[in-house]
Amino acid sequence: QKPPGPRGLPIIGNLHQLKEPLHEYFWGLSKKYGPLFYLKLGSRPVLVANSSRLAQEILKIQDINFCSRPELLSFRKVSYEFRDIVFSPYNEYWRDMRKVCVIHLLSAKRVQSFHLIREDEVSRMVQNITQKATSLETINLSEMITFLTSTIICRVAFGKRYEQGSGESKRFNHLIHEIQMALSDFYFTDYFPLISWLDKITGKIDKIDRICKEWDSFYQQHIDEHLHQNRPKSTDGDVIDILLQLREEGWGTSVHLDMDHIKAVLKDVYFASTDTIATTTTWIMTALIKNPAVMKKAQEEIRALLPLRKKEIVEEEDIVAVGLPYLNAVIKEAMRKYTTIPLLVPRETREKCTIDGFEIPAKTLVYVNAWAIANDPVLWENPEDFLPERFLKDDRRISMDLKGQDFELMPFGAGRRGCPGITMALATIQLMLANFLYFFDWDVPDGMKKENIDTECAYGLTSHKKNPLHVVARKHIYSDKII
Ligand code: HEM
Numbered sequence: 001q002k003p004p005g006p007r008g009l010p011i012i013g014n015l016h017q018l019k020e021p022l023h024e025y026f027w028g029l030s031k032k033y034g035p036l037f038y039l040k041l042g043s044r045p046v047l048v049a050n051s052s053r054l055a056q057e058i059l060k061i062q063d064i065n066f067c068s069r070p071e072l073l074s075f076r077k078v079s080y081e082f083r084d085i086v087f088s089p090y091n092e093y094w095r096d097m098r099k100v101c102v103i104h105l106l107s108a109k110r111v112q113s114f115h116l117i118r119e120d121e122v123s124r125m126v127q128n129i130t131q132k133a134t135s136l137e138t139i140n141l142s143e144m145i146t147f148l149t150s151t152i153i154c155r156v157a158f159g160k161r162y163e164q165g166s167g168e169s170k171r172f173n174h175l176i177h178e179i180q181m182a183l184s185d186f187y188f189t190d191y192f193p194l195i196s197w198l199d200k201i202t203g204k205i206d207k208i209d210r211i212c213k214e215w216d217s218f219y220q221q222h223i224d225e226h227l228h229q230n231r232p233k234s235t236d237g238d239v240i241d242i243l244l245q246l247r248e249e250g251w252g253t254s255v256h257l258d259m260d261h262i263k264a265v266l267k268d269v270y271f272a273s274t275d276t277i278a279t280t281t282t283w284i285m286t287a288l289i290k291n292p293a294v295m296k297k298a299q300e301e302i303r304a305l306l307p308l309r310k311k312e313i314v315e316e317e318d319i320v321a322v323g324l325p326y327l328n329a330v331i332k333e334a335m336r337k338y339t340t341i342p343l344l345v346p347r348e349t350r351e352k353c354t355i356d357g358f359e360i361p362a363k364t365l366v367y368v369n370a371w372a373i374a375n376d377p378v379l380w381e382n383p384e385d386f387l388p389e390r391f392l393k394d395d396r397r398i399s400m401d402l403k404g405q406d407f408e409l410m411p412f413g414a415g416r417r418g419c420p421g422i423t424m425a426l427a428t429i430q431l432m433l434a435n436f437l438y439f440f441d442w443d444v445p446d447g448m449k450k451e452n453i454d455t456e457c458a459y460g461l462t463s464h465k466k467n468p469l470h471v472v473a474r475k476h477i478y479s480d481k482i483i
Pocket residue numbers: 085086087098106268269270272273276277280340341344345346411412413414415416417418419420421422424425
């Protein structure tokens with residue numbers, strides 16, 4: 001017996017019924033059909049789970065069967081035929097690759113080794129905002145956060161810094177935009193394999209091939225620069241240095257790293273980080289500005305714990321030293337309410353299996369609606385309110401972290417395919433926020449009201465804030481006493 005679900009049409013199934021945003025549409029369907037329902041998108045079976053219990057079943061109890069990824073056309077193209085980690089199907093290659101990347105690229109020690117890059121970029125940003133604050137200029141904070149994140153990750157991955165507005169930076173931004181569009185496009189190949197030729201004649205294959213080729217030459221150019229003999233050797237290398245070194249020395253697996261492997265991992269590091277960190281930080285600042293009482297508490301915490309020591313910025317060691325429990329509760333609450341990747345990255349079943357007594361075929365695409373679960377009124381009191389205190393007062397929630405141990409809140413996913421970049425993500429987000437809150441007081445431009453800031457989403461795998469967040473910053477004046 002199949003799980004329940006809306007009746008579809010012959011051939012196209014339920015494809016014509018889908019509505020954006022998908023996570024809200026699926027939440028609506030779950031009220032009618034129950035927390036587990038089934039759809040057919042063209043020839044592809046799709047299962048959607050909308051409850052914490054089912055998330056645990058899929059991501060923990062039966063994780064070994066639900067831990068593959070669908071082989072979608074755009075995923076295949078951008079990942080060098082699945083030589084990456086994010087989109088690779090579950091197999092020995094993915095296991096080796098993930099293990100090595102976790103150890104060599106994303107370990108706590110490695111993440112810490114990049115702290116000077118993060119601090120340098122955040123310090124530049126503080127100076128930039130200070131300038132704008134002097135003239136009370138309106139700031140497009142979404143754009144600023146995206147630039148900051150992208151610059152940090154670009155330096156970490158490629159060892160390269162692009163000046164804002166430069167020709168190179170424009171080329172880079174254009175390439176990012178194009179690949180994001182290509183990734184969220186619809187391809188007949190994925191749902192109607194018999195008429196996959198339509199993707200060819202509509203020009204979509206040529207288009208995505210052209211974009212991938214441009215990215216390929218971008219990666220190649222940076223790799224070549226790293227291979228250049230005259231390049232000064234540094235002890236703390238960037239991701240390309242680390243990968244080239246692993247290629248030379250061998251990395252303890254059966255896979256011999258070639259250039260395509262290196263490029264696929266670079267793609268992972270850049271794309272899995274930039275958009276997600278920028279989107280999350282923008283939502284957190286939006287929530288703080290909309291909720292002045294929460295903003296005030298978060299600022300008081302950091303200002304009291306870190307008396308100004310005539311430093312230009314709050315550093316990561318300051319944050320580690322004081323812990324900032326309220327700010328961490330703010331981050332959790334924002335990731336609950338505005339789940340960055342609301343449906344996680346789609347999974348695929350490896351074999352036929354049974355869940356809740358329903359039979360699920362092999363190669364079923366699986367969505368876990370992490371956003372619906374994190375906003376479920378059965379689990380969360382007043383889920384529509386922004387209340388970081390719930391993570392500090394409620395005994396059951398005090399110990400809750402974001403590492404995928406708790407199936408009521410899992411913005412980084414869980415299980416074998418859970419996000420390995422959580423340490424890097426949280427270090428970057430905390431540093432940006434600590435500095436934004438420590439140095440500045442934030443307001444909305446004249447004529448606007450804080451509570452009216454919109455929270456409309458733009459759709460894609462990541463749920464961005466659709467309209468940019470416009471704000472005015474004032475430099476916070478510390479009394480001499482504190483100094
Ligand atoms: C706020 C920032 C981030 C969020 C919200 C986020 C979220 C996620 C989610 C939901 C998944 C899918 C998990 C699943 O299927 O259960 C994922 C996978 C992944 N993330 Fe992140 N991520 C973030 C930052 C990063 C960073 C900084 C990196 C570092 C490179 C990273 C690397 C990856 C990789 C490689 C995967 C694929 C794992 C696999 O399939 O084995 N992420 N992330």
